Amino acid sequence: EDGDYKVHSFTSSGDFIITKGSGDVQYLIVAGGSGGGRTSAGGGGAGGMLTGTFSDLGVDTYPVVVGIAGAGSTTTNVSGSNGGDSSVNSIESTGGGAGAGGAGTGNDGGSAGGGAETGAGGDGISGQGYDGGDSGHDNSGAGGGGKGAVGNNTTSSSAGGGGLGGVGVSSSITGSAYFYSAGGSGSLNTSTGASGKGGIGSEGNDDAGNATGYGSGGGGAGTSPVTAGSG
Numbered sequence: 001e002d003g004d005y006k007v008h009s010f011t012s013s014g015d016f017i018i019t020k021g022s023g024d025v026q027y028l029i030v031a032g033g034s035g036g037g038r039t040s041a042g043g044g045g046a047g048g049m050l051t052g053t054f055s056d057l058g059v060d061t062y063p064v065v066v067g068i069a070g071a072g073s074t075t076t077n078v079s080g081s082n083g084g085d086s087s088v089n090s091i092e093s094t095g096g097g098a099g100a101g102g103a104g105t106g107n108d109g110g111s112a113g114g115g116a117e118t119g120a121g122g123d124g125i126s127g128q129g130y131d132g133g134d135s136g137h138d139n140s141g142a143g144g145g146g147k148g149a150v151g152n153n154t155t156s157s158s159a160g161g162g163g164l165g166g167v168g169v170s171s172s173i174t175g176s177a178y179f180y181s182a183g184g185s186g187s188l189n190t191s192t193g194a195s196g197k198g199g200i201g202s203e204g205n206d207d208a209g210n211a212t213g214y215g216s217g218g219g220g221a222g223t224s225p226v227t228a229g230s231g
Contacts, residue, residue: 007175011066014064014068018188020059024055025055030052030093030180030181031083031085032069032083033045035230036208036219037068037206038076040222041116041186041221042099042132044167044199045113045228047095047111048095048109049128062185063087065087070098072227076101077103077119079113080100082095086160095109096110100116106119106121109125111132114215120135130152133145133186135163136143148167150166151163159203182197186218187221198212203217207227
């Protein structure tokens, strides 16, 4: 409980059951973050995030679906996996679009994956998140989109040229501030955005970082045999 509010948090699928009375219920729905691609790859897009209020929710059982995180790619020139969709009652947020591998295009999603080498970023869903960044340079990948901003484009083919992931947003709906839905950074990148919680993209033969925020995307991986970050 937090002040006048009673908080119900679901980290796996289940049912929200109201046994008596009715009232307004605020919600925050975060879909699963996606995985990054491998080999000069894009960062994973964040899971879609939706907030709002159910008016006069009454006695009933309301299904809750919690989308799982997408895995980072373990195969050369292959994209990661999209995150799973999450929903409460009839409101659904879309899983993040995976980061591209090779010279591919980032996947579409709640927030979209970053492109790799000459590939473009995917398309995010308005109101849930942003597009992935575009990659116009060999040997590097763009950042995945986040709830707060688009993924950043690549800046060069040199070390540090990968794009940062789009930032997520903070919410205190649970009574404490947590970060949600940041995009993962592309490969050939050595740091995340200033307020992002997505995975760090790898440089060279290091594994990329997994996401650290709820519904955030994983980092894109550099050269083989490294593994991309998961959502």
